[in-house]
Amino acid sequence: MAGILKERLFTPGPTPLLMEAQARTLTATLHHRTESFRQLMRETSGHLKYFYNTQNDVLIFSSSGTGAMEGAISNLVSPGERILVGTAGKFGERWLELARSYGLEAVKIETAYGHPLPIEEFDRRLRSEGSFRAVFIQATESSTGVSHDVEALGKLVQNYPETVLVVDAITGLGTTALEPDSWGLDVVIGGSQKALMIPPGLAFASVSEKAWNLIEKSKSPRYYFDFAKERKNQAKGETSYTPATTLVVSLHAALEYIRQVGRENLIENAATLALATREAARALELKLFAQSSPANALTAISAPEGLDSGAIVKEMRQRFGIIIANGQGTMKGKIFRLAHLGYYDMPDLFAALAALEITLNKAGHRCELGAGVRAAQDVYLKRRG
Numbered sequence: 001m002a003g004i005l006k007e008r009l010f011t012p013g014p015t016p017l018l019m020e021a022q023a024r025t026l027t028a029t030l031h032h033r034t035e036s037f038r039q040l041m042r043e044t045s046g047h048l049k050y051f052y053n054t055q056n057d058v059l060i061f062s063s064s065g066t067g068a069m070e071g072a073i074s075n076l077v078s079p080g081e082r083i084l085v086g087t088a089g090k091f092g093e094r095w096l097e098l099a100r101s102y103g104l105e106a107v108k109i110e111t112a113y114g115h116p117l118p119i120e121e122f123d124r125r126l127r128s129e130g131s132f133r134a135v136f137i138q139a140t141e142s143s144t145g146v147s148h149d150v151e152a153l154g155k156l157v158q159n160y161p162e163t164v165l166v167v168d169a170i171t172g173l174g175t176t177a178l179e180p181d182s183w184g185l186d187v188v189i190g191g192s193q194k195a196l197m198i199p200p201g202l203a204f205a206s207v208s209e210k211a212w213n214l215i216e217k218s219k220s221p222r223y224y225f226d227f228a229k230e231r232k233n234q235a236k237g238e239t240s241y242t243p244a245t246t247l248v249v250s251l252h253a254a255l256e257y258i259r260q261v262g263r264e265n266l267i268e269n270a271a272t273l274a275l276a277t278r279e280a281a282r283a284l285e286l287k288l289f290a291q292s293s294p295a296n297a298l299t300a301i302s303a304p305e306g307l308d309s310g311a312i313v314k315e316m317r318q319r320f321g322i323i324i325a326n327g328q329g330t331m332k333g334k335i336f337r338l339a340h341l342g343y344y345d346m347p348d349l350f351a352a353l354a355a356l357e358i359t360l361n362k363a364g365h366r367c368e369l370g371a372g373v374r375a376a377q378d379v380y381l382k383r384r385g
């Protein structure tokens with residue numbers, strides 16, 4: 001290694017940590033069955049509602065995001081019931097795998113990787129194929145860098161009193177303007193290691209009244225992710241089981257920071273970084289993987305002809321300490337992904353793009369040094385003046 005090499009995360013989770021939030025945990029002496037922790041939990045829940053932009057309950061679980069996804073399935077749907085699942089990438093496929101594990105009949109609406117899900121197809125299926133207990137989708141499909149129109153889907157599902165909409169917004173929250181209450185997003189799933197700028201280990205689920213009514217009637221087995229039990233406890237500032245106390249301390253601090261920055265500004269930050277990255281990619285003659293509706297959370301870029309994206313990921317890491325993400329599953333080797341969610345700023349992006357330009361040239365994709373950075377600078381100046 002030549003000289004100093006700092007590691008910098010540019011992955012769509014875990015994301016760079018907010019140091020203030022990390023530092024808070026060092027001085028926190030905690031027991032979860034104390035008044036001071038209950039107070040912390042109550043405040044954190046209030047802040048989470050702000051982050052989510054909802055008046056619904058937001059439950060906190062000690063698990064990664066997938067735990068709350070599983071909880072949404074087990075709490076809302078009973079064995080043998082039918083669900084409608086939109087899938088356009090690895091995380092949409094996770095809904096299908098979960099449904100299979102619980103013996104549910106999942107009707108899928110699928111579209112090719114790199115494309116957004118056609119909402120009119122959900123309309124058609126809901127009208128013509130009998131009743132569905134729930135509809136599942138991602139706000140942002142992190143494996144492809146595409147966002148889905150959950151507003152249109154929510155407004156559609158609102159017309160069906162016995163059907164709820166579950167949105168995996170693990171990378172959608174804090175990057176996309178969501179209005180869960182007026183759009184009818186009944187359950188919205190989040191995770192700590194994304195726009196919240198803290199380590200992995202907490203999952204969240206907001207739950208609407210419509211969803212609570214369904215939860216009362218549903219019969220799938222559940223234990224740890226028992227939403228009704230958790231709601232009762234969290235109303236008192238308690239959790240059903242021992243929570244990840246230090247992560248709750250970090251979460252509280254990170255949410256205070258986000259309240260200072262402003263939810264809308266956090267989203268705008270991701271949107272500007274994403275736009276700048278797309279413009280930089282074009283300037284470097286790279287193809288975006290998202291054919292339309294690119295997400296703010298991350299940008300997926302196709303590897304240039306004849307190049308394995310793994311080689312770009314490796315070179316970025318070895319040469320510059322910059323950690324970007326390869327494609328997942330069948331997209332491995334074909335795309336690389338650069339994240340914008342959470343604690344990323346414009347200088348981070350300028351640095352990553354400058355490193356990418358060198359990396360691409362070394363790998364044989366000739367591009368003009370500085371062209372990508374300049375495109376990103378132009379976006380910055382246009383949006384921020």
Ligand SMILES: Cc1ncc(COP(=O)(O)O)c(C=O)c1O
Binds near residue numbers: 013066067
């Ligand atoms: C859209 C989406 N859904 C689900 C997950 C899974 O979350 P976790 O790895 O926290 O279980 C991720 C993680 O990257 C994600 O981006």
